[in-house]
Amino acid sequence: xxxxxxxxxxxxxxxxxxxxxxxxxxxxxxxxxxxxxxxxxxxxxxxxxxxxxxxxxxxxxxxxxxxxxxxxxxxxxxxxxxxxxxxxxxxxxxxxxxxxxxxxxxxxxxxxxxxxxxxxxxxxxxxxxxxxxxxxxxxxxxxxxxxxxxxxxxxxxxxxxxxxxxx
Numbered sequence: 228x229x230x231x232x233x234x235x236x237x238x239x240x241x242x243x244x245x246x247x248x249x250x251x252x253x254x255x256x257x258x259x260x261x262x263x264x265x266x267x268x269x270x271x272x273x274x275x276x277x278x279x280x281x282x283x284x285x286x287x288x289x290x291x292x293x294x295x296x297x298x299x300x301x302x303x304x305x306x307x308x309x310x311x312x313x314x315x316x317x318x319x320x321x322x323x324x325x326x327x328x329x330x331x332x333x334x335x336x337x338x339x340x341x342x343x344x345x346x347x348x349x350x351x352x353x354x355x356x357x358x359x360x361x362x363x364x365x366x367x368x369x370x371x372x373x374x375x376x377x378x379x380x381x382x383x384x385x386x387x388x389x390x391x392x393x394x
Contacts, residue, residue, distance in 0.1 A: 233304030234259060235324050236392075237294075237372075239311035240332035241359035244377050245384070249332060250308035253385050257394075260301060264309035267293045281358045284315075291316050295323025312362045317370060329372030330388045331365065 234257060238250035247263055254261035272286050298307045298320065311317050311329060321327055366372050373391035375384055
């Protein structure tokens, strides 16, 4: 049985913005597990992205349901790195994990393209960053979460996120 009061944090943003790096460091700081939504994609979805083809909502919605279910089931809470680019995607996660809060990592596209270009071994090519920015909808004031500057050092991003979340 999972504890509904345990922290359930989704570190979100476009590919290459630093979700996994920040998410893993945040989870370590909080002493809770880190989960990567990339691990929940089907092999078919990974192959499509690897070939440079963006996913559709038909591809994403079952994946987002898995993301929310895994986050909700984490007994002591967790930090999940997940793009969650559009409000409807965050709603899908919240439908399974209603206590989740989002930390939106934001920075300029040129920085992200540079990071994605030099990231070894990841299936998502830098060529898809533009489509991710086109899909991205910043957190609305009525959504649970905060936006932080991903251009800062990881320790500063984590500190800003924790302050904004009141932790």
